[in-house]
Amino acid sequence: MEDRSQFMNREEKKPVVTETLEEVKKEPILVCPPLRSRTYIPPKDLQSRLESCVKEIFGSSAPSNWQDVSLEDGHLKFSFLSRLADDLGHAVPNSRLHDMCRVRDVLDFYNVPVQDRCKFDELIASNLPPNVKITWGY
Numbered sequence: 132m133e134d135r136s137q138f139m140n141r142e143e144k145k146p147v148v149t150e151t152l153e154e155v156k157k158e159p160i161l162v163c164p165p166l167r168s169r170t171y172i173p174p175k176d177l178q179s180r181l182e183s184c185v186k187e188i189f190g191s192s193a194p195s196n197w198q199d200v201s202l203e204d205g206h207l208k209f210s211f212l213s214r215l216a217d218d219l220g221h222a223v224p225n226s227r228l229h230d231m232c233r234v235r236d237v238l239d240f241y242n243v244p245v246q247d248r249c250k251f252d253e254l255i256a257s258n259l260p261p262n263v264k265i266t267w268g269y
Contacts, residue, residue, distance in 0.1 A: 170247040171221040181238055184214055198235040212237070221245070 174180065185197045188211050194200065202208040212231065216222035223231060223240055231237050248256075255265050 169245055171219075171245040173242050173244060174219070177219075177241055178238065180218065181215070181234065181241070184211060184218070185234055188214065198233070198238060200234045202231055202233060202237070215241070 182197050185200055188207060189200055202211065208231065211234075212223055212228075215237065219241060221241070223237070227240065231240065246253075259265075
């Protein structure tokens with residue numbers, strides 16, 4: 132019982148503050164990152180860029196037809212796709228990685244332009260019948 136009384140009667144020491152800090156009353160700065168533009172237009176020299184990247188990463192093991200190079204090795208596939216993503220500013224999404232089995236598949240992916248528009252913008256730009264109207268503010 133004596134042991135318990137020591138714990139119950141112990142005085143709690145409060146920290147002593149020797150300096151006073153001035154409160155800074157500023158509005159919190161909430162910086163939203165800029166919206167990512169997903170627009171991608173294939174460069175005119177896409178084939179030569181891919182070919183040089185294949186030769187650089189796969190080296191002399193690449194066959195004469197560079198588009199038939201297999202991407203079975205995960206490390207080489209990662210190096211190849213990450214280099215292209217940095218170079219072209221457009222990455223293969225995770226949901227499509229399993230489709231990239233050969234360099235030809237990557238070339239086909241990067242040949243497709245991407246527009247940064249939502250479906251509503253596409254509908255407005257299309258020729259709608261006169262009885263269909265899209266109103267944003269309702």
